[in-house]
Amino acid sequence: MSVEELKQIAKAMVAPGKGILAMDESHPTCGKRFKALGIPETEEMRQAYRDMLVTTEGLSDYISGAILFDETIHQTLLDGTPFPKYLSENGIIPGIKVDAGAHPLAGHDDEKVTEGLDGLRTRLNEYYDLGARFSKWRAVITIGDDIPSWACIEANAHALARYAKLSQEAGIVPIVEPEVLMDGTHSIERSYEVTELAQRITFQHLRNQGVLMEGMILKPSMVISGVSASSRADVETVARETVRCLMNTVPATVPGIAFLSGGQSDEEASSHLNAMHNLGIDLPWGLTFSYGRALQHASMTAWGGDSANVSAAQKVLLQRARSNGKAALGDYSADAEKAA
Ligand code: 13P
Numbered sequence: 001m002s003v004e005e006l007k008q009i010a011k012a013m014v015a016p017g018k019g020i021l022a023m024d025e026s027h028p029t030c031g032k033r034f035k036a037l038g039i040p041e042t043e044e045m046r047q048a049y050r051d052m053l054v055t056t057e058g059l060s061d062y063i064s065g066a067i068l069f070d071e072t073i074h075q076t077l078l079d080g081t082p083f084p085k086y087l088s089e090n091g092i093i094p095g096i097k098v099d100a101g102a103h104p105l106a107g108h109d110d111e112k113v114t115e116g117l118d119g120l121r122t123r124l125n126e127y128y129d130l131g132a133r134f135s136k137w138r139a140v141i142t143i144g145d146d147i148p149s150w151a152c153i154e155a156n157a158h159a160l161a162r163y164a165k166l167s168q169e170a171g172i173v174p175i176v177e178p179e180v181l182m183d184g185t186h187s188i189e190r191s192y193e194v195t196e197l198a199q200r201i202t203f204q205h206l207r208n209q210g211v212l213m214e215g216m217i218l219k220p221s222m223v224i225s226g227v228s229a230s231s232r233a234d235v236e237t238v239a240r241e242t243v244r245c246l247m248n249t250v251p252a253t254v255p256g257i258a259f260l261s262g263g264q265s266d267e268e269a270s271s272h273l274n275a276m277h278n279l280g281i282d283l284p285w286g287l288t289f290s291y292g293r294a295l296q297h298a299s300m301t302a303w304g305g306d307s308a309n310v311s312a313a314q315k316v317l318l319q320r321a322r323s324n325g326k327a328a329l330g331d332y333s334a335d336a337e338k339a340a
Contacts, residue, residue, distance in 0.1 A: 006215030007255070009133050009173045013093060013217055014256025014286030017325045018064040020175075022260070022292035023053055024097035024136065025069060033297075039305035043071065051077045052303055053296070056314040060091035062325030067095040067136050067175070067290070073127065084131030095134040095175070096127045098163065102140040111152040112140045117162055124170035134173040136219065137163040141180045141198050143226065148194060153201050161205035168215055175258070175290065177219035178202045182262050184226035188233040192223045192241050199249035213253040219290050220246070221262050222272055235268075239275035243283070256286035261294035266320060267334050269294035270327040277330030288328040295320050 013020060025033065031041040039045055050072055053059075066087055073096050076082050084094035100116030114137060124135065139156035141148045160176050167174035178198045180191065199220060206216070223241040225232040233241070246257060261269040273289055289295075298320060303313035319340060326332040 003212060003215065005171065006168060006173055006212060009093065010215055010217055010255040011286075013065050013134060013173065014258060014288050015064050016286070017329045018062055019289035019291070019321075019324055019328055020095070020258050021053070021059075021063045021066045021092075021295055021321070022136075022290050023050060023069075023072070023296065024067040025292065026101060027071070030069075033300060034305070037301060037304055045305055046071065047075055048078065048307065049300065049303065049305075050075075050083070052310050052313055053299070053317060054083065054087060054090075054092070056317050056321075058318055059321060062318075062321040063092055065093035065095050065134060067097055067134075068132075069097055073130050073132060082131075088131060093133050094131050095136060096132040097138075098123060098127070098135045098167075099137040102138070105152055105155060108147075108149055108151055110142060110144060111147055111149060112142070113152065113155045114139045114159055117159060117166075120163065120166050121170070124166055124172055128170050128172055132172060134175060134217070135163075135167045136175040136177060138177040138179055138219075139202075141178060141194060143180065143184050143186045143190060143194050148198070153198055157198070157202040157205040160202055161209040161211060164206055164211045164216055165209040168212055173215055173217060174211070175217045175219045176202065176206065177260065179219075179260055179262065180221045182221070182224060182227050182264070185228045185230070186226040187229060188223060188225045188237060188241060191225065192245055195221065195223050196245045196249060199245065203249060203251070213251050214255060216254060218250055218254060218257045219260055220257060221260055222264075224264070224272075227263065235271045235275050238272050239279060242272070243276050243279060243281055246285075247281075250285065252284035254285050256288065258288050258290035261289070261291040264294060266294050266298060267337070270323050270332050270337070271334055273324065274327035274330055274332035277328070289324045291324060295324065
């Protein structure tokens, strides 16, 4: 795999009007979402659910890539086709979550560090052979009274950079995800401060490890008020502050930035992305979505674990994908989505 191929994949992941479907929930996370809807937490149900998602006709009009979980990349669709094969034959690049989750950071209450570097080179080579062409690693930064600590920012940035370089070595484009959680009562100003610091230190470590900027994608959280803040910044302010933060931290040679939704409502997630494209600012990188909940939640609810609801659930997923595809071009309207 050459540098040129890494660049081409990264560019295709953020093609205009397209974004990434994050469907890489770990068993506990997927189980929690299934349980809330009364869906049995079994391997068969996860297979049927993810089969429903990827077989949605027309999905590749708005979705460039799909992030899979380890179980799914080894699984087949209900008809026996391996997931990665089905995706690539249907115009969607298969990706894989490779981190082993966020674990308590020693000596730092309420803070986490993402693990999974041990044996990662071997796993990446296996995933490449299974068809994965990009990967994802998520770091979690919590905002609180005296946190994040320097230790948390540094440890996570270092791990992200080690992971990113190993991915590129394996011919896989890394999605580097330093997520600053929305949980809490913090202001948008505090969100800006922490998000900028996390991104800046992450890029320092990426450079230290020699990560190719043209062959990676950044998956950031937006600069946004805490969910429990007494007053929350409006759409225009979130868009402006998020873009200002990214302009201050992300090199122009990075081909693309794809946001996580992080617990925003479907409409918020689309409106924020849309507004970023209507600031009148010339953006140097592709700016799109890599949503999990904001793409899947409504569809999972419509499905409810019943095969009779597959086509209704696919309609909902396609609608969310289309809306976010429009938002990535600055053409989204919440009213038009409601009318549809
Ligand atoms: P959400 O969009 O639900 O935050 O998920 C995106 C993701 O991949 C988190 O790692």
